[in-house]
Amino acid sequence: MKEVLLYEKLGDKKVKCNLCAHHCKINPGKQGICKVRENIDGTLYTKVYGRTIARHIDPIEKKPLYHFYPGSSAFSIGTPGCNFHCDFCQNCEISQVVNEQILEMGHSATPEEIAESALQSGCKSIAYTYTEPTIFFEYSYDIARLAHKKGIKNVYVSNGFMTAEMLDMIEPYLDAINIDLKAFKDETYRKLMGGRLEPVLNSLRKVAKTDIWLEVTSLIIPGVNDSPHELHEMAHFVADELGTDVPWHISRFFPGYKMNDVPPTPMSTLLKAKQAGVEAGLNYIYLGNVPSASDQNTYCPRCNALLIERMGYNILSYNIENGQCPECRTKIAIVD
Secondary structure (H helix, E strand, C coil), X not given: CEXXXXXXXXXXXXXXXXXXXXXXXXXXXXXXXXXXXXXECCEEEECCCCEECEEEEEEHHHCCCCCECCCCEEEEEECCCCCCCCCCCCCHHHHCCCCHHHHCCCEECCHHHHHHXXXXXXXXXXXXXXXXXXXXXXXXXXXXXXXXXXXXXXXXXXXXXXXXXHXXXXXHHCCEEEEECCCCCHHHHHHHHCCCHHHXXXXXXXXXXXXXXXXXXXXXXXXXXCCHXXXXXXXXXXXXXXXXXXXXXXXXCCXXXXXXXXXXXXXXXXXXXXXHHHXXXXXXXXXXXXXXXXXXXXXXXXXXXXXXXXXXXXEEEECCECCECCCCCCECCCEC
């Protein structure tokens, strides 16, 4: 175990964790909400430093990041645990730690080994994903600094429930992030995720003011966040407060974990969400978990020329020249 960053000692051997917006106050011998940070005799330790429970080479599009080095590969890692407890979690086997055995799963790897493995694999970036990177911040932070020295980019796939202090600390080493905007009601965040909406919105606003490349994903769930009003609010938040060039990924829900009784999202609902994005002025809107390949393509926001043609996570054609549309010379919001 390793002593964590971003915490304070309160006296009587109690500590306060300042890594995520829960700001857990933890008594000796107890853990935070994430289950992977433990107060041992007045010192807060992370129990997942150097332990990868998932490690794969993925297309960057799988994160999803469609405008950050399209077609490149990301060396993707995750550790056990999460600071959310989403009823619809897609990686519940590794994110929802319910016993110590889960913490013992996976493989040990130093930051140096991860950075070197990414380099040897030819990946453009390291993605901290599968589970919430906030809860293994110390590990990702040490890897990220080494990765930059080797010319490798760093990517977070996050629920956005981190503190401003954490974002400030990782900012010099973080090149891109996809943040989930899971709903636009605080009640939904509290009931289904064990979090709150406003800290996520604050993280999104803060990242949008930095040089970190930002994309946003919203999983649309029937009966949860699919009302026309809420879709309108989400779309306008992205457009008005983050920017019309921020890509919005609208993802289709399928039954799983504690929500097996909820049907898949109808295509008609996803199209309504897309239309809300169009009406809000968003330039790049994508539908995920759907059969239509055209919904993953990138088009010029001015002349509608096909710029990037995708089939699943694969790029079939790439038609951007010097960051511009080859037809009308409109500047395209992309990092390539």
